[in-house]
Amino acid sequence: MIRLFDISLQLNGFPIKKAKTELDKIVHFSEEEYVSFLENKKREIVDFHLKNNSFYAVLAGNTTSENWENLPILNKQNLQKPLAERLSNGYSKKNIYLNKTSGSSGTPFVFAKDKYSHALTWASNMMRFGWFSIDFNHSYQARFYGIPMDFIGYQKERFKDFLTHRFRFPVFDLSDEVLEKFLHKFKTKKFDYLNGYTSSIVLFAKFLEQKNIVLNEICPSLKACFVTSEMLFESDKKLLEKQFGIPIISEYGASELDLIAFENPRGEWQVNAETLFVEILDENNHPVPHGTEGKIVITSLFNKANPFIRYEIGDIGILDEKSTPQKPILKKLIGRTNDVAILPSGKKSPGLTFYYVTKSIIEDDGNVKEFIIKQTKLDTFEIDYVAEKELVSEQIEKIKQAIDLYLEPHLNFTFTRKTVLERTNRGKLKQFKSFL
Template identity: 80%
Template sequence: MVSLFDISLKINGFPIKKAKAELDRIVNLSEAEYTDFLQKKKDEIVDFHLQNNKFYQELAGNQTIYKWEDLPILNKQNLQKPLKERLSKGYTLKNIYLNKTSGSSGTPFVFAKDKYCHALTWTSIFMRFGWYNINFNHSYQARFYGIPLHFLGYQKERFKDFLSRRFRFPVFDLSDAFLEKVLKKFQNKKFDYINGYTSSIVLFAKFLENKNIVLKEICPTLKGCFVTSEMLFESDKKLLEKQFKIPIINEYGASELDLIAFENTQGEWQINAETLFVEILNENDQVLPHGKEGRIVITSLFNKAHPFIRYDIGDIGILDEKSTLQKPILKKLMGRTNDIALLPSGKKSPGLTFYYVTKSIIEDDGNVKEFIIKQTKLDTFEIEYVSDTALNSNQILKIESAIATYLEPNLKFSFVRKDVLERTNRGKLKQFKSYL
């Protein structure tokens, strides 16, 4: 079979062959060689941007001699200026890969990668999916994703889907009638794997559970399900495993960087140490020991077109104690720093805590399909949910008392039943949102 996917990347000027050779070399380094490689790449990328990138020179205070830990932390607000002011010398809109972030952090921006860096991104994705015998040139993907709704954007994505051997299920309408059509496609097509937004795939699994259907039985070609872009809770993972009967693989990435962590075949969330360098920092920008929770700060080791050096991605996480430089393991991802609930007592709590607590009660009987939590005032929260029947006063009391136990008492809640929940323009479901 013609490798349409590889060909389309080559046609667009991405040096895939060179990138594959580089990645092979990095993966096969000994521990000592890897330590040297990492130090060299960190020095190289900083030196390059200090010499060739005005935006980075200004950010770093025009220093030429530096210590790594004194380099500035780059954040999303820094990047909200025209791209041409952030590009390195020698790079223009004509010779880069250009894209924009989804804005799920609340701060969207346009970014660039040089073509070699982007080829490495694809190569690292190929390698990781390869751990599960998925080959983008041959394997057929069932894709649960958003899609642009205007004509040109829609056609362009559909064409990319054709080249990439994937069939897309847009996630804006996830009614039972739509999921019935999705089910028919799985009965009639030989999909090799599922890829897409966690919340949409979980909703499909709940639909299958209600119908008492195991997906692998009606689509025996399936080898794995890769969930991305939203938190995968342990209870949801168990549901997916039960209804799909295939490996459920958790990935964590950022379009402006690369795949950041990808679940390996041992069930560890292995960080991509080939093209990225990941640090966990406290609020004073000091590196924390493994096992401690802090801000995830990432350096892109190969992107010369645009600096992502010590870039605070806006997420909170913990590196596993058994992490090494060459094989860092992400022990836990806590969600975004801007999804923090401020409470009347002065306590700060990750918004996902509400989500966890509420989820454990609300979904017991399978009535509630999805819900989101919005903080409107210091002591006031709105829970929007989609369900077959409205929550009764007993369930509401249970939720309120659990939240009082886990967080604090005397918080006010209103419950709003909806037909569909609002998603971002890319189709992501934002589970907690503070309007403070």
Template identity: 75%
Template sequence: MLKLFDLTLKFNGYPIKEAKAELRKIVAQSTTEHQLFIENKKREIVEFHLQNNAFYQQLVGSKTFKSWGDLPILNKQNLQKPLNERLSNGYNSKNTYVNKTSGSSGDPFIFAKDKYCHALTWASYMYRFGWFGIDFNRSIQARFYGIPLDFIGNKKERFKDFLSKRFRFPVFDLSDQALEKVLKKFENTKFDYLNGYTSSLVLFAKFLRKQNLILKETCPTLKVCMVTSEMLFEEDKILLETQFGIPIINEYGASELDLIAFENPEGEWQVNTETLFVEILDDKNNVLPYGQEGRIVITSLFNKAHPFIRYDIGDIGILDAKSTLDKPILKKLIGRNNDVALLPSGKKAPGLTFYYVTKSIIEDDGNVKEFIIKQTKIDTFEIEYVSETELNLEQIQKIKQAIALYLEPNLAFKFTRKNALERTNRGKLKQFTSLLK
């Protein structure tokens, strides 16, 4: 059978065959071999960036290091400078995978991965989805995600969806009328699995409950549903399992890194130790023992283009007390929940819709440092932002056009530049908050 997905990656310069072979070797390691592998990769990636990356040398303050604990914690604010100032020698925007973070934590930035590292990310996804009988080259995905609405961006995403056997349901309108059309597609398509934003899938499940329908009965080919990007609360998981009639698998990832944790067939949230090294730290950057709650700090073991070493992702979590170095289990993840925006037309849009809106103000010059969006009335939103210079009329106009495109026209927006934004007691920013009752 033609492996179209693999061929597409290969065509775009991502050596997926070699990445899959390396991942198979890593997965097959004994406990002792794997512990040695992690220690070696940690040392290798730090030494590489200390020799080849001026940004990381400056952050560490030296070209050598004595111990892992001496290395600084990298945060998102460190990364809010032009990408070319952060890339390693020999890497540029043309020979790497470049993307923007979702900004769901309110701290957006542009990042890069070398092509081998990005191929390993895909290999990691394929391996874990394979636990549930999903094959990216064969299985048909019902995708509940955002999509760029500008002509070229939209066509590019749709083409990628076609090559990846995905049908995308844009999540900018989740009104009952829109969900009726979604349901019709499930009646006529042999989908194998669902994948998408937690809040969007929860809204679809609530719609099905109102209709007294089970999705598996409408679409018998469905095997499993993977939720991502936002917190999955226990009551929502029960609702999804009930209304979809299939297992619900919890995924935790970050576009700048990889899959961080993925629910295994035993129901454990298993941490990726093949391409990442995950630590839980206290407020003084001390490593906490398993079972204690702290900041999630992650090292990408393979990314040579851009350092993500002891990178504070902005989430709080607990590794289960039964964790081991080669099989850590994420017991709890705190954060990543977004409200839903209700609009005058009756449309409902998940908070992550604002990622697509705010992409228009996330420029590579690093001007906008942080932003949050609040819905104060059914037709009124406030954008609070921290920046080096105030947004000009042209930029504000661009944002208003994006809002009309992704949400709907005739909404009122107020822009307020601030020195600092209000954070939770855990130091997190919630990107979108609805103040509607």
């Protein structure tokens, strides 16, 4: 069978072979070798950006890689500058992987990865899914995700799905009629695994529960289900295990970084120590002992195009007492939950749908800094946003068109520009909140 997935990465300039070889080497280091690898990588990436990235050099001032604890903590606001101002020397739109963060934290920005570091991300994903006998080149994925609704974006995504051996179930409409169609696909296709947004997969499981159906009885090829982007509550996990009849694996990642933690076959949330360095810090930016909660701060060890050094991701977590440098275990992730919107037609849409809507106004100029969306009535939503300039009528019109497309027509939206947005008591911005 052709390794389409690997080939499509190679063709796009992502050296996946080289990345897999390096990753394999890192994984097989002894504890001592790993510790020196980590120290070297930390020093190397900081020195590289101090020398080749004026944005980072200004931010770091006189601090060097020798004084790790004194290096600045990067946050998402720091990164809301036009990309051209924070790309390293030698990198341009031609030789990078370019993307936008999901804005699920309410603070979106455009970011870049050099091609090798992006290849390493894929190598790391492949390795972790491989723990559960999933092979991206051959395993067939049932993908519960959004999809761009404009014609070109839609076709591009579907073509990517074809190349990467996945079938997409768009999650913008999760009414019973649509879930019935989803169910039919599982009866007729040989899926190996499910992957997608937690809230959508949980809604599908609740639908199966009502119908008294266990998924792997009608689709026996299924091996595992991987949920991402939102918290998986213990009660939901039990429901998924019962209705799907397969292992349920939680991943925690960030598009601008990598997979951050991934449940291993022993049920531990193993932190990615191969391409990332993860710290848990208190409010004064001092490391906390294992077993203590603090903010999650992450360094991308390989990304030369954009500095992600001591980058505060906006989540709170606890590392397990039994963590070692080579195998840190995330004991608990606090934060990252999303609501579901219920619309007048009875349609249910996950809060993440709004990411696709708001993506239409988040341009690289960094005008819109943050936003939250509140559902106050069945047909009424309020969007509060922080921006340098008020949204103009064309932009609002654009958002309204996106809402008609992704959600449904005849919904009422009000836009309010604010100087500051309310946050949860943990300082997290919840992007969507339903008051119904």
